[in-house]
Amino acid sequence: MWLLPFFKTIFSSLGKKPSTYAFPYAPMQKDPLVRGRVDIDIDACIFCNICARRCPADAIIVSKERRELAIARFQCIVCAACVEACPKKCIVMHPQLDAVSDVVSIDTLVAKAQSHTKETVTADA
Numbered sequence: 001m002w003l004l005p006f007f008k009t010i011f012s013s014l015g016k017k018p019s020t021y022a023f024p025y026a027p028m029q030k031d032p033l034v035r036g037r038v039d040i041d042i043d044a045c046i047f048c049n050i051c052a053r054r055c056p057a058d059a060i061i062v063s064k065e066r067r068e069l070a071i072a073r074f075q076c077i078v079c080a081a082c083v084e085a086c087p088k089k090c091i092v093m094h095p096q097l098d099a100v101s102d103v104v105s106i107d108t109l110v111a112k113a114q115s116h117t118k119e120t121v122t123a124d125a
């Protein structure tokens with residue numbers, strides 16, 4: 001008798017499309033609600049440090065002297081608090097999912113006015 005709900009679920013699901021998708025055998029489908037990852041237009045940044053102060057995960061370090069902003073990718077909880085707080089709107093959530101092998105642990109972005117570099121520190125560094 002206790003199996004009845006089990007079989008009811010099975011039979012009601014027959015003929016329906018699966019609720020999941022077959023990644024990695026099928027291409028990954030991006031949900032519009034996925035926040036993805038933080039993207040920064042470093043040349044628009046004024047290094048006010050507001051994003052770093054709002055970040056609940058302490059994932060952002062801003063250096064006004066060096067005109068650079070570093071984000072710890074594995075520390076970021078993708079809450080978008082920095083995006084909401086930025087007065088210059090130069091931080092956005094990019095709806096892109098990176099392969100884990102492509103994610104760097106710390107992304108350091110330096111504004112062009114001083115130098116034109118984007119340094120990265122790999123996860124195993």
Ligand code: SF4
Nearest residue numbers: 045046048049051086
């Ligand atoms: S809040 Fe915006 S302008 Fe201020 S330091 Fe962060 S990214 Fe730059």
Ligand code: SF4
Nearest residue numbers: 055076077079080082
């Ligand atoms: S999305 Fe949230 S956790 Fe990630 S850097 Fe911005 S404020 Fe910090």
